[in-house]
Amino acid sequence: MNEAIAYLLEEHRAARRVLDTARRALAPFDPVRLKRALLFLKYMMDRVHHAEEEDGLFAALLEHASGSDRTQVEEMMAQHGKGHAHLKTAEHLLGEVEAGSETAGAALAGAVADYVDFTLRHMRFEEQAVFPLAERVLPGSQAAQLLEQFARTRALLISARDYQLYLDFAQDPGRVETMVAGPAPQPPEDAATRVIQSGRILHTTGAHRTVLFAQPHKGGATLNHYLVIDGPSGILIHPGSRAHHPQLKAGVQQHLENGRLDYLFTTGVDLDPAGLSSWLMDTDADLLTAASELPSLLGLESERCHPVPEEGGILALGRSDLAILPAPFLPDPRGHQLYDPLSKTLYTGELASTSHGPAQLSDGLGEHAAVIKEEHQRRVPSQAAVQAWLRMVRGLDVRIVAPRRGPIYLGEGVVAELWALLEATPGGADRLRERLELPTRPFAPGAKPNAG
Ligand SMILES: [Fe+2]
Numbered sequence: 001m002n003e004a005i006a007y008l009l010e011e012h013r014a015a016r017r018v019l020d021t022a023r024r025a026l027a028p029f030d031p032v033r034l035k036r037a038l039l040f041l042k043y044m045m046d047r048v049h050h051a052e053e054e055d056g057l058f059a060a061l062l063e064h065a066s067g068s069d070r071t072q073v074e075e076m077m078a079q080h081g082k083g084h085a086h087l088k089t090a091e092h093l094l095g096e097v098e099a100g101s102e103t104a105g106a107a108l109a110g111a112v113a114d115y116v117d118f119t120l121r122h123m124r125f126e127e128q129a130v131f132p133l134a135e136r137v138l139p140g141s142q143a144a145q146l147l148e149q150f151a152r153t154r155a156l157l158i159s160a161r162d163y164q165l166y167l168d169f170a171q172d173p174g175r176v177e178t179m180v181a182g183p184a185p186q187p188p189e190d191a192a193t194r195v196i197q198s199g200r201i202l203h204t205t206g207a208h209r210t211v212l213f214a215q216p217h218k219g220g221a222t223l224n225h226y227l228v229i230d231g232p233s234g235i236l237i238h239p240g241s242r243a244h245h246p247q248l249k250a251g252v253q254q255h256l257e258n259g260r261l262d263y264l265f266t267t268g269v270d271l272d273p274a275g276l277s278s279w280l281m282d283t284d285a286d287l288l289t290a291a292s293e294l295p296s297l298l299g300l301e302s303e304r305c306h307p308v309p310e311e312g313g314i315l316a317l318g319r320s321d322l323a324i325l326p327a328p329f330l331p332d333p334r335g336h337q338l339y340d341p342l343s344k345t346l347y348t349g350e351l352a353s354t355s356h357g358p359a360q361l362s363d364g365l366g367e368h369a370a371v372i373k374e375e376h377q378r379r380v381p382s383q384a385a386v387q388a389w390l391r392m393v394r395g396l397d398v399r400i401v402a403p404r405r406g407p408i409y410l411g412e413g414v415v416a417e418l419w420a421l422l423e424a425t426p427g428g429a430d431r432l433r434e435r436l437e438l439p440t441r442p443f444a445p446g447a448k449p450n451a452g
């Protein structure tokens with residue numbers, strides 16, 4: 001176990017140096033250095049290090065520990081969320097100071113100090129209680145497995161180059177002149193298989209878990225598959241194509257362990273029948289889809305294909321209930337979405353999907369807003385469909401928006417931002433009057449030999 005703990009301790013050491021840099025950058029005030037320090041803490045600690053702990057070490061501990069040991073691990077995961085909130089506040093206040101606010105300075109100093117103290121306490125507790133717990137309850141042979149899991153998580157969240165840049169910055173905050181504004185995760189090409197197989201745990205409460213399998217495409221697009229597990233039961237949202245079936249199946253099986261895949265769920269009717277056939281052949285799962293014509297068209301086993309009613313319904317998974325929501329014309333006329341009240345996740349299918357941008361977890365729309373808007377206008381027919389849907393989903397407590405393609409949005413703030421963006425964006429049919437014109441340019445799709 002020592003090697004896996006040593007790896008996490010090394011990241012703690014880097015974080016301590018940068019926390020110290022952040023504190024020193026307050027007096028005398030050095031906004032550039034403070035900004036770089038906050039970037040490091042946001043991407044290296046808040047994103048990569050916490051994900052490594054949650055997907056790797058904590059997940060392993062939750063399987064082996066019980067009673068108060070287990071509570072400690074759950075408390076550490078909850079603290080990751082609290083640290084994230086402290087960091088967001090500090091970042092926001094730094095933005096205000098940079099924009100010329102004269103009053104935000106004192107609040108910024110307080111917020112940075114709070115975040116630094118909180119994170120130092122968190123790491124100390126891990127080092128004094130959680131890491132020794134791991135030494136005690138996890139078999140030594142699991143260290144190699146954990147190191148592999150850390151590498152898979154890292155590959156999903158940050159490029160090797162950016163990871164090194166951040167470590168260099170932690171080593172010497174004065175020497176590194178240019179630091180990236182944020183990591184652009186570019187998994188190496190041969191990493192696609194590893195990434196899709198490893199999965200990334202988005203949420204855990206007791207025996208209820210959500211795992212993301214992100215499938216990178218050339219050009220930076222990403223297809224997202226989600227596995228929701230409750231006790232011994234699982235549902236796979238977006239079963240995907242035949243080409244990636246073996247890798248995805250291996251990942252799903254790994255996370256299900258001895259559990260079973262009960263359902264395959266599709267949010268729309270744009271499906272890869274060969275991919276679905278593979279799932280039906282390789283597992284006992286039932287297919288839930290609005291595409292009721294699929295079995296007869298493709299000779300699939302119809303008794304295992306269940307047409308989802310237009311109005312949706314409540315689906316039992318293990319001991320939990322998932323809500324299948326009607327989502328017509330978003331953009332699929334027969335589309336559905338899935339809401340998981342335990343993880344507060346809304347699986348939106350094609351809505352809010354983007355065809356460029358890796359499957360990163362994002363707590364702000366930022367540069368994604370323009371892409372979402374552009375694709376939304378092109379694909380969703382009408383604002384009326386969005387408004388009717390919003391009236392329904394605003395009654396739900398949503399903290400994670402999980403689309404079929406592109407980034408996944410985390411937190412109440414970004415969800416509100418996203419709903420407002422969708423509400424304000426006209427659909428394709430709404431804009432017809434300004435777009436439709438008689439054609440004037442030739443369309444010549446390749447010359448054909450003259451007949452006769
Ligand atoms: Fe931690």
Ligand SMILES: [Fe+2]
Pocket residue numbers: 008012049053123126
């Ligand atoms: Fe840690």
